[in-house]
Amino acid sequence: xxxxxxxxxxxxxxLKNKLxxxxxxxxxxSGIFILVILLGFGQGMQNGIAKEFEGDASNRVGVWTxxxxxxxxxxNPGRTIQLKNSNYEFINSKFADQLEYRSSNFMVxxxxxxxxxxxxxxxxxxxxxxxxxxxxxxxxxGRYLNYGDGEAVSKVxxxxxxxxxxxxxxxxDPIGSFVKISxxxxxxxxxxxxxxxxxxxxxxFIPLSTAQRVFNGSDNLNMLFYTLKPxxxxxxxxxxxxxxxxxxxxxxxxxxxxxxxxxxxxNTFNTLEGVKRFQNLxxxxxxxxxxxxxxxxxxxxxxxxxxxxxxxxxxxxxIGVRKALGAKPWNIIGMVLHEAIFVTTxxxxxxxxxxxxxxxxxxxxxKVDYILNPSINFTVAISTVFLLILAGAVAGFFPAWRxxxxxxxxxxxxx
Amino acid sequence: xxxxxxxxLKGINFxxxxxxxxxxxxxxxxxxxxxxxxxxxxxxxxxxxxTLDGVPIKNLNETKAAQYRNKFLxxxxxxxxxxxxxxxMENVAxxxxxxxxxxKERQEKALxxxxxxxxxxxxxxxxxxxxxxxxxRVAIARAMAAEPKVLLADEPTGALDSTTSYEVMDxxxxxNDAGNTILIVTHEPDIADxxxxxxxxxxxxxxxxxxxxxxxxxxxx
Numbered sequence: 001x002x003x004x005x006x007x008x009x010x011x012x013x014x015l016k017n018k019l020x021x022x023x024x025x026x027x028x029x030s031g032i033f034i035l036v037i038l039l040g041f042g043q044g045m046q047n048g049i050a051k052e053f054e055g056d057a058s059n060r061v062g063v064w065t066x067x068x069x070x071x072x073x074x075x076n077p078g079r080t081i082q083l084k085n086s087n088y089e090f091i092n093s094k095f096a097d098q099l100e101y102r103s104s105n106f107m108v109x110x111x112x113x114x115x116x117x118x119x120x121x122x123x124x125x126x127x128x129x130x131x132x133x134x135x136x137x138x139x140x141x142g143r144y145l146n147y148g149d150g151e152a153v154s155k156v157x158x159x160x161x162x163x164x165x166x167x168x169x170x171x172x173d174p175i176g177s178f179v180k181i182s183x184x185x186x187x188x189x190x191x192x193x194x195x196x197x198x199x200x201x202x203x204x205f206i207p208l209s210t211a212q213r214v215f216n217g218s219d220n221l222n223m224l225f226y227t228l229k230p231x232x233x234x235x236x237x238x239x240x241x242x243x244x245x246x247x248x249x250x251x252x253x254x255x256x257x258x259x260x261x262x263x264x265x266x267n268t269f270n271t272l273e274g275v276k277r278f279q280n281l282x283x284x285x286x287x288x289x290x291x292x293x294x295x296x297x298x299x300x301x302x303x304x305x306x307x308x309x310x311x312x313x314x315x316x317x318x319i320g321v322r323k324a325l326g327a328k329p330w331n332i333i334g335m336v337l338h339e340a341i342f343v344t345t346x347x348x349x350x351x352x353x354x355x356x357x358x359x360x361x362x363x364x365x366x367k368v369d370y371i372l373n374p375s376i377n378f379t380v381a382i383s384t385v386f387l388l389i390l391a392g393a394v395a396g397f398f399p400a401w402r403x404x405x406x407x408x409x410x411x412x413x414x415x
Numbered sequence: 416x417x418x419x420x421x422x423x424l425k426g427i428n429f430x431x432x433x434x435x436x437x438x439x440x441x442x443x444x445x446x447x448x449x450x451x452x453x454x455x456x457x458x459x460x461x462x463x464x465x466t467l468d469g470v471p472i473k474n475l476n477e478t479k480a481a482q483y484r485n486k487f488l489x490x491x492x493x494x495x496x497x498x499x500x501x502x503x504m505e506n507v508a509x510x511x512x513x514x515x516x517x518x519k520e521r522q523e524k525a526l527x528x529x530x531x532x533x534x535x536x537x538x539x540x541x542x543x544x545x546x547x548x549x550x551x552r553v554a555i556a557r558a559m560a561a562e563p564k565v566l567l568a569d570e571p572t573g574a575l576d577s578t579t580s581y582e583v584m585d586x587x588x589x590x591n592d593a594g595n596t597i598l599i600v601t602h603e604p605d606i607a608d609x610x611x612x613x614x615x616x617x618x619x620x621x622x623x624x625x626x627x628x629x630x631x632x633x634x635x636x
Contacts, residue, residue, distance in 0.1 A: 008518065016500035321496045324457060326485020326513040326561065328478045405477070409457040412496060 010339050020314075024307045024340075025347030028388055031300025032351035035293040035384055036376050040359045042289030044366070044374025046282045051372050059100075059237055060134055060271040061245055063224040063252065072259035081256045081265050083221040085212075090255075091224065091248055098228055098244060103131035105223040106211045113204065114180040115167050122163065124181055124204045126211020134225045135194065142175040142190035149189075150207040155214070157186040160201035161193045181206075184214060224248075234275075241272045293384075300388060305395030308340055312399035319403045320411025329404035336403065340396030341389060348385040356381065423449045424460075425619040431565075431598065436591040436629070438607035439600045441616035447600045448569060450616065454598065455488055455567045456480045468564050485513050489558030493570035495550040497542040503529060503553045504538040510561035528556040532586055548579035555586060559595075566590065566597040572606055578635070584609045585632035605630075 014021045065081040088104040106126040113122050131137075132144045140161055149156050157179060159168070168174045178185045186206065194200035211217060228244060231237035245268045250260070258265045312319075319332055356376065363374045403411070423446045431437055441447045452458035453465065456472060465472045467487055475483065489510075490496075497506045507525035516524070529535050532552040534545075542550055551571060558566055568587065572580035584606060591597050591611075599610060607613050608630045615623035 005512065005515070005518065009512065012505070013500070317496070318498050321498060322509070322513075323481060324455070324484060324490045324496075325510040325557070326481050328481040328513075330478070331481075331513065407457065409452050412457070412492070 006334065006338060010335065010342060013335075014339060014343070020307075020311060021343055024304065024311075024343045025350070027300055027303035027307065028344045028347040028392065029351030029354070031296055031303070032348050032381075032385055032388060033355040034296045036352060036355035036359065036381055038289050038293045038296070039380065040355075040363065040374040040376045041371065042286050043376060044363065044371045045285055047374075048368075048372035049278065049282055049285075059228045059230065059241055061226045061228065061241055061248075062269045063248060064222065064267050065252075065256075066264050066267060068258055068262055068265040070259040070262045072262070073257055075257060081258060083224060083252075085219040085221060087252060087255060088221060088224055091226075091251065094251070095226075095244065095248070098240070100227045100229045101130040101133045101225075102227075103128040103134055103225045104208060104221045105131070105225060106208055106215075106217045106220060107222050108211070108215050111182050113163075113167060114183075115177075118167050118169065120163075120167050122202055122204050124206060124211065124215070126208040126215075126217070127205055128208055131205065131225065132192070134227050135200070136196070137192045137194050140191045140193050141173065142188070144190055144192065145205060145207055150209045153209045153213055154207060155184065155186045155210060156189045156206065157181065158190040158192050158205040159188055160203065161191055162198050162201035163204065164191055182215075234272075234279075238272045238276060241270050245270050297384060297388060297391075301391040301395060304340070304344060304388070304392045308336070308392070308396040309399045311339075312336060312396075312403045316403060316406070316411050320406070320408045320413075323408035323411065332404040333397070333400045336400035337393055337396050340392050340400075344389045344392035345385075348388050352381055352385050423619055424453075427463075427616075427619075427621055429614065429621060429624060431596060433564075433596050434591070434594050435596055436588070436611045437598045438610035438613045439598060439616060440602060440604075440607050440613055442602065444618075445616040446619040447616050451567055451569055451598065451600045454565070455490060456484050481513075485510060485561060487564045489561060489563035489566045491551070491554050491558050491566065491568035491571045493573040495542070495547075495554045495574075497550055497553060497557075499542050502539050502541055503534060503545065503556075506542070506553055507557045507560050510557060514561060524560055525556075528560045529553070531559070532556045546579075547575050548582055551575060551579075551583050552586060555583070555590070559590065564596060566595055568597065568599045570600055570602075572601065572603065577605075580606065581632045581635040585636050588629070588632055 063083070065083055068075070068077050068079045068081065071077050083104075085104070088102075092099065092102055104127070107123055109123050110121045111124050113120055113124075125131075127145070128150065129145045129147055132139075137144075142158075145156070145158060148154075159174065159179070164171065164174055167179070168177070171177065174188045174191065177188050179188060180186075181204065192201075192205070212219065226244075228237070228241050231240055249266050249268055252258070252266045253260055253262070256265070315336075319327075322332065356378075359374055359376060366372075366374065427450065439447045439450060449458060453460050454467075456475065459475075467483070470483070472483065498509070501509070504522060504525045507528055508521040511521040511524060526535060526538060529538050532555055534549060534552055534556070537545060537549060537553075542553070545553065551574075555571075566587075571587070572583055575583060580603075587597060587599070588609060599606070601607055608627065609632050610627070611629050612626050613623070614621055
């Protein structure tokens with residue numbers, strides 16, 4: 001109910017008790033301010049970590065092999081397990097409906113790569129054209145490998161921006177030029193970059209068939225990479241990828257006569273499990289910031305309650321006078337509550353606007369690792385303001401009610 | 416209220432006619448303030464009856480009591496009890512606020528009553544900027560502003576020197592002359608002599624109730 005007379009009465013009281021009004025407002029505004037900034041940075045941290053992880057396709061499964069550690073079917077432990085082209089092809093056909101991208105990998109570490117007089121060592125990977133999607137690589141110049149390269153066993157190579165900088169110094173357009181890998185000429189057809197940064201750019205890519213033939217790989221493979229088709233939600237995707245991982249593990253163990261319980265002969269990694277851990281981590285961070293934020297709000301509520309108690313105590317005599325002059329209990333409660341709610345509302349929104357403004361203008365300029373564009377959900381911020389207003393009202397109500405129910409004669413005696 | 420009950424008033428039977436100016440006297444502890452508080456509905460009686468302007472005052476809830484106080488009674492306190500952050504005019508206008516009188520009209524009325532107590536030009540001053548006598552006159556103006564049937568004054572001159580006391584009594588006499596009923600609690604005989612009737616209380620009973628010839632305060636001012 002809008003009662004202009006009471007508004008005037010409240011404004012009078014507030015303007016003439018500026019310090020009291022200011023202090024109440026300050027505790028509310030700072031509570032909201034701290035909460036918004038905290039939650040903003042919590043979000044910023046989440047954004048920052050998400051960015052660090054975003055380099056690779058997120059539902060990637062990789063397979064590699066080591067030596068067996070358990071005796072099985074009369075075979076001694078310590079056998080080296082070697083992945084073969086046939087394993088790769090079998091999995092491709094068996095799981096064709098689940099797979100999005102697939103690539104096998106035959107690699108050679110530390111090959112000397114020459115261009116003119118420059119020489120450096122890099123690892124060389126034979127992959128399929130789909131490897132680009134699996135690793136989230138982008139093309140800066142030229143093209144990526146294609147299936148034609150593989151069929152023709154062409155000596156073509158994709159170099160990285162980093163290798164172009166280091167090895168092909170001063171070459172504007174390296175497409176078409178030749179680099180020597182272990183003394184064999186390869187024609188550069190593309191320059192790639194990796195969102196994961198420089199550490200992912202120490203690799204040269206050539207067609208798998210070329211790699212196996214040139215570097216005596218026969219039909220050997222070092223790793224298999226797959227990405228699965230996206231699912232509707234994360235849990236489903238995770239379940240699917242875990243199941244897929246177990247199935248190919250089972251198949252490979254059987255194909256290579258490895259004990260089903262052998263923990264290390266066939267190894268897999270599953271990025272979704274990493275994502276799950278990452279989500280748990282950011283969830284933990286979020287929980288922590290919320291916890292601190294809620295503690296701040298509780299402190300704010302306690303502060304407001306305290307101030308309201310003091311205000312009512314300080315005004316006991318005035319309340320006695322007002323009652324002697326004909327104020328009804330509800331006039332008194334209304335007066336105290338109205339003031340409390342008005343101050344917390346104004347101060348709450350002031351704190352909200354100030355802190356959100358700060359996040360809005362300063363947030364995008366923050367350049368710190370693991371913090372990116374701190375921001376806050378507006379609905380959350382608004383709800384906390386209303387929560388605080390409600391808390392202020394509740395906090396103000398009890399002392400007001402007590403004050404209103406003291407007999408005027410006792411209130412007047414209060415010194 | 417309170418766990419230990421104490422009999423303060425032990426059988427008081429008295430009535431006040433309209434237009435009277437009554438002094439209630441007695442040593443401290445005689446029950447004079449308690450009597451005034453009961454009359455003012457600031458305190459409640461345990462036994463007996465109290466009729467104000469034909470209305471029996473009993474079993475009042477706070478809201479009802481507040482209405483009656485606002486309509487029937489004006490209070491003047493020893494310690495003035497002005498609201499310290501409100502100007503003289505705003506203090507006088509306060510009872511009218513609780514009568515739901517509009518702001519403009521409140522201010523006009525308040526100025527009128529301040530004029531009556533001779534403080535029109537002090538209307539915008541805070542209580543802290545006024546002398547004791549001025550404060551009490553503002554308090555009287557405030558008590559009068561609601562146009563009550565009865566004015567109750569608890570030691571109105573208790574905190575004032577004698578010259579100022581006489582000024583305040585002069586004002587009270589003038590208000591009484593205009594037909595208002597006034598009860599004053601005092602322990603000063605000279606103040607009591609300025610009333611028209613003196614009631615002596617001792618240990619909670621009336622020991623003397625007499626009409627006197629009023630001493631006009633104006634001769635001392």
